[in-house]
Amino acid sequence: MKLALIGYGKMGKIIEEIALLRNHEVILKIDISNLGEFTKENLSKADAAIEFTGPHSAYENVKKAISYGVPLVCGSTGWLDRLDEIKKTVVQENGAFLYASNFSIGVNIFFELNKKLATLMAPHPDYEAGIREIHHTQKKDSPSGTAITLAEQILERNSRKKRWVNENSDNVEDLEIISERTDPAPGTHIVKYSSTVDDIEIIHTAHSRKGFALGAVMAAEFLKGKKGNYSMKDVLNL
Ligand SMILES: NC(=O)c1ccc[n+]([C@@H]2O[C@H](COP(=O)([O-])OP(=O)(O)OC[C@H]3O[C@@H](n4cnc5c(N)ncnc54)[C@H](OP(=O)(O)O)[C@@H]3O)[C@@H](O)[C@H]2O)c1
Known part of the structure; x- marks a missing residue:
């Protein structure tokens, strides 16, 4: 080609x-x-x-x-x-x-896992959903486009969450995306559901571009x- x-x-x-x-x-x-x-x-x-x-x-x-x-x-x-x-x-x-x-092939499979997990977690209000993304300091946008995609997939499936925010929030209707910038880091995305008794996390880490x-x-x-x-x-x- x-x-x-x-x-x-x-x-x-x-x-x-x-x-x-x-x-x-x-x-x-x-x-x-x-x-x-x-x-x-x-x-x-x-x-x-x-x-x-x-x-x-x-x-x-x-x-x-x-x-x-x-x-x-x-x-x-x-x-x-x-x-x-x-x-x-x-x-x-x-x-x-x-x-x-x-x-990345891995992230696109991760998106499918995220959707499945969001559907499974939707009926369980004891679990608080949150996203964390870690990238190199030269990255110009925040949150990452990948984190926004993950957040939108969760918002479509979890009626308790109304919007994503790129900061800590006490509002239960906010889905937090926490962005960290550190070198070197091609890209890590973590989706976590936390309750008082246990946590469930899925993580994707890119090793290179x-x-x-x-x-x-x-x-x-x-x-x-x-x-x-x-x-x-x-x-x-x-
Ligand atoms: N979708 C994905 O899988 C994925 C993965 C990695 C990165 N990204 C995204 O891809 C973008 C580029 O990332 P990168 O790491 O390659 O950044 P980068 O190293 O800064 O490269 C961007 C290049 O585009 C040039 N440029 C700027 N404005 C331009 C214009 N109007 N026309 C043509 N070229 C122009 C820049 O030139 P100057 O340096 O001279 O300005 C630079 O050489 C970012 O938005 C990043 O978040 C997406």
């Missing part, structure tokens, strides 16, 4: 490594230094593009890439409030788009030749 990378930072570089190992060709790398190359003509030579820039540039990049008609995988976090708008644009423009707050990069390349392979909005559930058949 011919791939274009939008964002050539820590993730972009590892995605390139994994893409080459899987016999793909990286025909375009867009970064802050060569934004002039982000053109329809250049993008249309790629079978798919992969965007990992960050919260402040993702929306504009995604909109542009979709209007250029290239199938797009996006991993930038911190812009979820505009995701629904983008998904509508994808349908209107007959594009192909896959967003994931976390591309390679898992995210592999998932993103697999997503691009999946998206080639497709139309519409997809998720990692589709890629992994979960």
Whole structure:
């Protein structure tokens, strides 16, 4: 496959490594230094593009890439409030788009466990649900996109919780997400249910960024030749 990378930072570089190992060709790398190359003509030579820039540039990049008609995988976090708008644009423009707050295979299985556990715990008010996420200090958004996905999965299943908050809270209707920033830490997410008699915890720990990069390349392979909005559930058949 011919791939274009939008964002050539820590993730972009590892995605390139994994893409080459899987016999793909990286025909375009867009970064802050060569934004002039982000053109329809250049993008249309790629079978798919992969965007990992960050919260402040993702929306504009995604909109542009979709209007250029290239199938797009996006991993930038911190812009979820505009995701629904983008998904509508994808349908209107007959594009192909896959967003994931976390591309690792392990986290996507962890999401399924989280949903199952949330359903099992919903009838048990003695257990207080909470989320903790630990990332490196360079991470620009807080809480992590993965923690927000975990929280939303719990909110959909537990009627006692009405909203997530990114701080300690005494309000039983708040689902706490506690964010810690420390180095080095590619990413740990903990979902915990605590009662006076016992606790139940599920934990996912990323050891490196390679898992995210592999998932993103697999997503691009999946998206080639497709139309519409997809998720990692589709890629992994979960
Ligand atoms: N979904 C997942 O599985 C997953 C996994 C890991 C990370 N992420 C997310 O992916 C994003 C990138 O992470 P990272 O660790 O690779 O960050 P990073 O090392 O800061 O890389 C981002 C790169 O994008 C460049 N950039 C900034 N604005 C741009 C623009 N408008 N157009 C093109 N390139 C631009 C940056 O250039 P400058 O440095 O010159 O600004 C930088 O090289 C973050 O939002 C992070 O949270 C997601």
